Amino acid sequence: MTDKAYNVLFLCTGNSARSILAESILNKEGGGRFRAFSAGSQPKGEVNPHALKELDVLGYPATGFSSKSWDVFAQPGAPEMDFIFTVCDSAHGEACPVWIGHPMTAHWGVEDPAAVVGSEVEIQRAFAQAARFLKNRIMAFINLPLASIDRLALEQHVRQIGSLEGASVKSAKVE
Numbered sequence: 001m002t003d004k005a006y007n008v009l010f011l012c013t014g015n016s017a018r019s020i021l022a023e024s025i026l027n028k029e030g031g032g033r034f035r036a037f038s039a040g041s042q043p044k045g046e047v048n049p050h051a052l053k054e055l056d057v058l059g060y061p062a063t064g065f066s067s068k069s070w071d072v073f074a075q076p077g078a079p080e081m082d083f084i085f086t087v088c089d090s091a092h093g094e095a096c097p098v099w100i101g102h103p104m105t106a107h108w109g110v111e112d113p114a115a116v117v118g119s120e121v122e123i124q125r126a127f128a129q130a131a132r133f134l135k136n137r138i139m140a141f142i143n144l145p146l147a148s149i150d151r152l153a154l155e156q157h158v159r160q161i162g163s164l165e166g167a168s169v170k171s172a173k174v175e
Contacts, residue, residue, distance in 0.1 A: 005034060005035050006035070006082040006083060007035050007081045007083075007103075008026055008036045008037070008083045008085065009036075009037045009038070009039060009070075009081045009083070009103075010023055010026075010039075010087055011038070011039055011041070011085070011087065012040050012087050012088040014042060015043045015044065015067045015068060016047050016048045016051065016067050017048040017050070017112065017114040018051075018087040018112065018113070019038035019039070019040065019087055019088075020047050020048070020055075021054065021127075022085070022087055022108075023036040023065070024036075024062065025138050027061065029139065033142065035079070037081075038065075038068075039068050040068070040069065040070060041070055045067050046067055047065045048114050050113065050124060052065070053124070054127040058131060073099070074099060080101040080103075081099055081103040083105070083158065084099060085108045086106075087134065088110070088112060088168075089107075104154065104155055106158040107159075107162050108137050108161060108162040109167060109168035110134060110167070110168055111166070111168050113126035132166070133167075136165065136166070137161050141158065
């Protein structure tokens with residue numbers, strides 16, 4: 001068993017909802033084995049209040065988050081990532097910065113709850129569903145034997161996690 005804490009970056013275009021949900025969930029569920037971060041290719045500049053409300057309802061940390069550019073994590077001195085997961089289809093298709101250390105990547109797309117238009121109940125239901133789908137992926141990920149599995153098998157597993165229940169259209173395809 002290793003004492004290594006793995007750095008994980010969740011990417012989305014706006015870095016205001018899904019990537020924030022994933023960051024908070026992994027930081028708590030990972031029990032110190034993981035350090036989660038989030039960023040976006042075109043950050044909105046603020047975190048969606050429905051995402052923070054959902055985190056609070058579920059008992060996850062809901063403070064201290066910011067919507068920031070993925071460029072922050074491509075700069076010298078930034079934490080070196082072990083894993084990078086895109087959680088929205090548009091970020092998955094974009095040209096990413098060159099990441100230090102060649103982290104393992106996978107697409108875990110989930111439909112955007114911030115795009116839901118409707119009543120407050122319908123919007124909150126969309127955020128609850130996105131959080132549930134992301135938590136399921138995160139729990140599958142943290143239960144992988146990271147220290148004892150070879151890189152090729154690990155890469156296959158983290159990509160398959162993206163096809164779990166709730167996968168967006170582009171995630172459903174095996175890469």
